[in-house]
Each structure stands twice: as C-alpha cells, then as structure tokens.
Amino acid sequence: MNYNYKEILRNEEVKAFLKKGNENLGMLGFTDHSEKHCGIVAKRAGMILQKFGYPEHEIRLAEIAGAMHDIGNAINRNKHAEYGAILSYNILEKMGMPLEERIVIASAIGKHDESTGGAVDAVSAALILADKTDVRRNRVRNKDKSTFDKHDRVNYAVTNATVKVSPQKQMITLNLQVDEEICTMYEYFEIFLGRMMMCRRAAELLGAKFKLTANGSKVL
Numbered sequence: 001m002n003y004n005y006k007e008i009l010r011n012e013e014v015k016a017f018l019k020k021g022n023e024n025l026g027m028l029g030f031t032d033h034s035e036k037h038c039g040i041v042a043k044r045a046g047m048i049l050q051k052f053g054y055p056e057h058e059i060r061l062a063e064i065a066g067a068m069h070d071i072g073n074a075i076n077r078n079k080h081a082e083y084g085a086i087l088s089y090n091i092l093e094k095m096g097m098p099l100e101e102r103i104v105i106a107s108a109i110g111k112h113d114e115s116t117g118g119a120v121d122a123v124s125a126a127l128i129l130a131d132k133t134d135v136r137r138n139r140v141r142n143k144d145k146s147t148f149d150k151h152d153r154v155n156y157a158v159t160n161a162t163v164k165v166s167p168q169k170q171m172i173t174l175n176l177q178v179d180e181e182i183c184t185m186y187e188y189f190e191i192f193l194g195r196m197m198m199c200r201r202a203a204e205l206l207g208a209k210f211k212l213t214a215n216g217s218k219v220l
Contacts, residue, residue, distance in 0.1 A: 003095060005042040005063035009035060013091050014068060021073030021080070028077065031139040031155055033070045042066030044130035044163060045123075048172065051165040052206055054122055061101060062126040064092075065108040069127060072109075081117055085110030114194045118201060125202035129210070132195040133174045135161045154191045157183035170208040174199070178214050185214060196220055 008014055015035065022034040046063040068091070072084030089106040097105075108124035111117035112131055119125035140156045142148060148156065160177040174196075178188060189196075196212055200220070203210035212220035 002060065003064065003097065004060060005039075005046070005067040008064050008067045009039060009042070011091065011095070014071060017071035017074040017087060021070055021075075025073055025077060026141055029142075029149065029151075030077070031151065032141060033073055037134060037139070038067050038070055040134050041069060041127070041130040044133070045126040048126045048129055048165055048206070049122060051167050052208070053167065058122055061104050062108070062123045062130075065105045065112075065123055065127045066130055068105070069109045069112050069131060079116070081110050081113035114198045118198065119205045122206060125205045128202040129172060129199050132192075132199050133161070133163050135174075135176065135192070150187060151191060153183040154188050157188070171211060172199075172203050172206075172208050173211040173213065176212070176214045180215075185219070188214070189219075 018033075018035050018038060022032065025031075025033050042063045043066070045066040046059045049059045049062050065088075068088045069084060070080065071087050072080035072082065075083040075087075085106040088109050089102050092102045092105060104121070104123055107120070108127045111120060111124050112127050114132070117124075117128070119128050135155060135158050137156050137158055140148075140152050142152050145156070157179045158176055159179055162175045164173045164175065165171075166173070178185065196210070200210040210220070211218060
C-alpha cells in the first residue's frame with residue numbers, strides 16, 4: 001500500500017511516539033521536535049528530491065522518513081536516530097509496507113543525527129537537508145528571554161529562514177536573517193557548524209552544493 005507522509009502522521013503509534021518524544025525533550029530544555037517539525041521536514045525532503053527530478057517513489061519515501069525521523073526521542077535523546085530507525089521499521093511493517101521501502105526509510109532515519117550519521121543515498125540526503133535547515137524562532141519553547149541558554153538564543157535570533165533549491169545551478173541555499181543583538185554569528189556557528197557541514201555532504205550526494213547566507217552575506 002502506497003502510504004503518504006500525511007497518513008503516516010495520522011497513525012496512532014507515530015503520533016504517540018512524537019508526542020512523548022517532544023514532551024521528553026521539553027523537560028530537557030530542547031527546542032520543539034513535535035509533529036509540526038516532522039511535517040515541515042517531510043514536506044521539505046520531498047520538495048528537495050522533486051526539484052532535482054527524482055522519481056515519485058523516492059520522493060514519497062523521503063517524505064515518510066521526514067514524518068517519522070524523531071520518534072526515537074520517546075526512548076532517549078541519545079541515539080534517538082537509531083531508536084527511531086527500529087521503531088519506524090516495526091510500525092511500517094505492521095502497516096504492510098514492502099520490505100525494501102521499510103529498509104530505505106529506517107536507514108535514512110538511523111543516519112540523520114550529525115553525531116553518528118551521514119547521507120548514503122538520496123532519501124537520507126533529503127532527510128538530513130530538510131531536518132537541519134528547519135531553523136526558526138517559534139521552535140524555542142522557553143518564553144522567558146532572561147533565562148535563554150545558548151541554543152535558545154541561536155534559534156530565537158533567526159527572524160526568517162528560507163530554503164531555496166535551484167536545479168539549474170545545482171545549489172541548495174539556506175538564507176537566514178539573524179538578529180545579532182540576540183546572538184552573535186560566532187555563537188550560531190558554534191551550535192550549527194556540524195549540522196551545516198552535514199548538509200554540505202548531503203547536497204554533494206545529490207550532485208549539488210550547499211550554501212548558507214546570513215543577513216545577505218555568504219558564510220558557507
């Protein structure tokens with residue numbers, strides 16, 4: 001059965017794991033990793049592959065991987081990608097998804113964390129790019145600016161973020177507007193450099209380059 005990512009996000013197990021994972025991370029002081037985040041990642045992962053002319057089959061798998069990529073946070077933040085890979089495989093098996101599709105999705109989810117992962121195929125590359133470029137102010141849960149930690153400041157300082165995919169130029173660009181009164185560019189790179197380098201390698205696997213601009217200037 002050819003499920004799409006919206007149907008996956010309506011699955012009771014997926015919803016429950018995402019809800020619990022997001023609650024866990026909230027208690028630990030992490031930014032939003034809710035169903036909203038996963039929906040954004042799913043849609044963006046599909047868009048990236050669609051722009052580069054990948055077949056509908058791979059686009060759908062990338063979207064589903066995006067929808068499920070953070071369910072492992074319900075188990076533990078540490079190794080959440082690996083836990084998520086196992087959970088997703090089991091859920092998709094119960095839903096009747098073919099073996100080969102389950103393996104591709106689980107593999108992508110298991111490789112999306114910058115501490116242990118990396119792109120190995122188009123689906124995992126699209127997931128990494130979509131996940132790591134979801135930088136936005138409303139992912140910050142803490143509303144008391146006086147108690148912001150470094151992660152809160154970095155995310156809250158991003159007043160606008162857009163992802164542009166140019167097949168003609170073979171370029172994927174993350175354009176940020178950063179309020180430098182809230183967060184310095186040094187702080188931004190201290191938090192995000194590893195993620196941005198992961199995006200660069202993922203883009204290369206798709207035959208493209210990754211570019212980061214902040215306040216109109218190229219920084220990567």
